[in-house]
Amino acid sequence: MQLSIANEPIEKVSADALAVICFEAEENETQQAAHVGVAPKVSDPEVAGQSGWLAEMRLAGEFTGKLYETIVLHKPQRIAARRLVVIGGGKREKLSPVELRRAAGVLVRSLKPKGVHSIVLQLPEGADASAVQAVAEGAVLGAWEADKYKSDPKRERKHVDTFVLAVNGAPANHLNQALERGRVIAEAQNLTRDLVNEPANKLTPAALAEAAQKVAAEHGLEYKALDRDAMAELGMGALLGVARGSSNPPFLISLQYRPPQTMGRDHLALVGKGVTFDTGGISIKPSDGMEKMKYDMAGAAAVIGAMRAIAQLKPSIPVTGYAPLVENMVSGDAQRPGDIVTALSGKTIEVLNTDAEGRLILADALTYAKRNGATHLVDAATLTGAIGVALGHYNMGAFTNDEAFLQRLLAASRIAGEKAWQLPMDEEYKEYLKSAFADIPNIGGRYGGSITAAWFLREFADPTPWIHLDIASTAWLDEGKAWLSKGPSGVAVRSFVQLALDWTQSAGPAK
Numbered sequence: 001m002q003l004s005i006a007n008e009p010i011e012k013v014s015a016d017a018l019a020v021i022c023f024e025a026e027e028n029e030t031q032q033a034a035h036v037g038v039a040p041k042v043s044d045p046e047v048a049g050q051s052g053w054l055a056e057m058r059l060a061g062e063f064t065g066k067l068y069e070t071i072v073l074h075k076p077q078r079i080a081a082r083r084l085v086v087i088g089g090g091k092r093e094k095l096s097p098v099e100l101r102r103a104a105g106v107l108v109r110s111l112k113p114k115g116v117h118s119i120v121l122q123l124p125e126g127a128d129a130s131a132v133q134a135v136a137e138g139a140v141l142g143a144w145e146a147d148k149y150k151s152d153p154k155r156e157r158k159h160v161d162t163f164v165l166a167v168n169g170a171p172a173n174h175l176n177q178a179l180e181r182g183r184v185i186a187e188a189q190n191l192t193r194d195l196v197n198e199p200a201n202k203l204t205p206a207a208l209a210e211a212a213q214k215v216a217a218e219h220g221l222e223y224k225a226l227d228r229d230a231m232a233e234l235g236m237g238a239l240l241g242v243a244r245g246s247s248n249p250p251f252l253i254s255l256q257y258r259p260p261q262t263m264g265r266d267h268l269a270l271v272g273k274g275v276t277f278d279t280g281g282i283s284i285k286p287s288d289g290m291e292k293m294k295y296d297m298a299g300a301a302a303v304i305g306a307m308r309a310i311a312q313l314k315p316s317i318p319v320t321g322y323a324p325l326v327e328n329m330v331s332g333d334a335q336r337p338g339d340i341v342t343a344l345s346g347k348t349i350e351v352l353n354t355d356a357e358g359r360l361i362l363a364d365a366l367t368y369a370k371r372n373g374a375t376h377l378v379d380a381a382t383l384t385g386a387i388g389v390a391l392g393h394y395n396m397g398a399f400t401n402d403e404a405f406l407q408r409l410l411a412a413s414r415i416a417g418e419k420a421w422q423l424p425m426d427e428e429y430k431e432y433l434k435s436a437f438a439d440i441p442n443i444g445g446r447y448g449g450s451i452t453a454a455w456f457l458r459e460f461a462d463p464t465p466w467i468h469l470d471i472a473s474t475a476w477l478d479e480g481k482a483w484l485s486k487g488p489s490g491v492a493v494r495s496f497v498q499l500a501l502d503w504t505q506s507a508g509p510a511k
């Protein structure tokens with residue numbers, strides 16, 4: 001999608017649709033809205049005293065200005081665009097980048113089926129760089145569809161390819177930068193969604209490794225991959241135990257970003273769970289809904305997407321993305337419940353349930369990241385069904401061994417427009433993880449399933465500052481939203497990128 005900031009008067013921009021935002025409970029439409037024909041211009045003597053069509057619609061209750069409500073008018077008189085679109089902005093004082101991001105998505109998604117290829121959106125007065133970035137993101141994210149494997153040729157022709165933002169005053173340089181940043185981040189998030197959308201017969205661990213390698217080659221990241229033999233040599237028994245049941249071989253890949261100038265001694269590692277399909281293994285899952293387990297690599301895909309945006313936006317902290325890639329299958333050689341494996345850290349793990357495989361592969365990946373110099377660890381994983389029971393579909397679960405570090409991530413998430421909610425990590429929960437025969441079991445009891453999973457990871461992350469994001473209930477949308485297609489959401493990408501970009505302000509100089 002082509003994104004730009006309008007450099008001619010809005011009424012002269014030729015496009016398939018020109019959209020303006022009108023608010024809830026406002027007596028008079030804004031100057032901007034009047035200018036494009038939504039309401040009579042005060043300066044026009046011929047219509048002085050008339051209320052105009054939108055006022056009539058408001059009076060009839062057909063338009064209230066509620067968020068994302070839309071009206072589409074053809075052949076408007078005062079403007080060059082083919083259609084005039086009014087979109088509800090809700091309460092003016094509540095309009096933030098979150099709503100603007102969604103409004104842009106709503107415009108793209110609602111106008112696309114009408115054959116609209118180009119949209120101009122007039123931003124409200126006072127729109128700043130964060131508003132511009134959010135709109136750019138919303139437009140690019142809204143355009144994405146989970147339809148790669150649909151062969152209807154009509155869909156092909158219906159896409160919005162141009163989105164222009166009209167901002168009052170001259171297009172300042174920093175607004176153009178914000179636009180570009182929004183495009184880069186949203187395209188990275190769409191790459192993540194493309195990867196998550198791939199079915200497991202197409203996207204094996206090797207195919208996902210190859211996709212990461214391609215990103216590295218295109219964006220100047222260093223790519224490394226450990227294969228089964230290399231991992232066996234190092235002693236990654238936890239990861240390799242999970243991989244045993246599949247004839248698709250496992251990999252542990254990394255993507256390295258090194259800034260032009262390093263400011264401090266910090267080194268951020270992003271670690272993503274990459275189970276390309278999770279049958280549950282011998283502790284097999286019920287067949288109902290098992291097809292969705294192709295998205296069990298959403299953490300790895302988020303890391304790959306984030307690393308692409310990081311390579312383009314160049315934050316000042318070194319960042320390495322790690323993704324352990326395996327398929328959790330059943331076979332005559334699959335890992336059994338009761339098996340005891342030795343992790344890279346040296347800890348022994350009793351595998352009481354082969355379906356709790358994500359924590360096993362992450363244990364070795366976290367240890368590996370630490371050994372390779374990470375001073376701060378953040379993982380994202382579709383780790384537990386229980387996180388959806390606790391938090392529903394709107395918040396990622398957030399866990400940490402370092403409060404201050406988590407606060408920084410939560411601040412970054414807020415700026416990025418993603419939601420995360422902290423869950424407790426009291427020492428008491430650790431008591432749920434007791435094995436009679438090894439150092440640690442891979443499952444706790446019936447209660448606090450997301451927390452025991454996090455505690456398991458923490459046993460391998462400590463003492464390095466670490467955050468775990470459980471994205472099992474947020475990485476996949478069962479139903480589409482007016483601003484986003486159903487299917488993969490690409491969650492965590494924007495938080496990861498924002499965390500890295502903000503690092504310049506918080507990391508101290510080299511010691």
Ligand code: BES
Nearest residue numbers: 353355356357382383384385386443472
């Ligand atoms: N991949 C699943 C978690 C999951 C569930 C992701 C639903 C997305 C949607 C994970 O590997 C798993 O199976 N976890 C088990 C853990 C249990 C065996 C302790 C679970 O959540 O049931």
Ligand code: ZN
Nearest residue numbers: 278355356357
């Ligand atoms: Zn599982």
Ligand code: ZN
Nearest residue numbers: 275278296358
């Ligand atoms: Zn899993």
